[in-house]
Amino acid sequence: MQMTKEDVLAKANAASKNTLMETLDIVMVDYGEDFLVARMPVTSRVHQPDGVLHGGATAALAESVGSFASHIFIDTENMFVRGLEITANHLKSVKDGFIFAKASFLHKGRTTQLLDIKVTDEAGQLISICRLSTISLPKNK
Template structure:
């Protein structure tokens, strides 16, 4: 039985309980056949010392949404997914509101995946551009 989109979002957010995602307030908000979107509040928990969004928090958001996307589109009965590399280019500072990460696949191979993750603010301004590579490895039976 396939879950509805709403049920999928509920299940994905349950997985994030008691993890870094919960600590940072990351919430999966939308998904489709070829994308996944999450948001994170910009507040003192994710600030760098001068009161703007920390690049490390942005990278954590990007890796979270990208890894979730790889998990969502993999057959987890047979494989487990791990991140290999992440890059982040930060283009704009954010002081408040939310940032949104949209992960889309550039490559969806059996073994390796490459995702493009665009981080935007509440006004749809581009904040960061990230790339995440993941690997699907066989589970030992």
């Protein structure tokens, strides 16, 4: 039975309970055949001392959406996903509102995956560009 878009998003968001994603208010908001989008509010909880979005919070958003994308698109009955490396180039500061991270695959292999993650503000302006590599490993049964 194929899961609906709403089912996929609800399952991803339910898995975020009592995690960093819940702490940062990260919510999966859109899903398609080859992408996943997450949203995070920019408040003082994710600011640097000078009142702008902390790059580490941006990286946490990017890794969260990228890892969930790998998890959704890989056979997780038999495999589990772990992040290997993340890079983030921060291009613009944000003080408030919401930011959105859209993860798309550059490579979707059986063992390794490479995702491009574009982080934008509410106006669609590019805030950061991130790359995440993940690995799928067999579950020990």
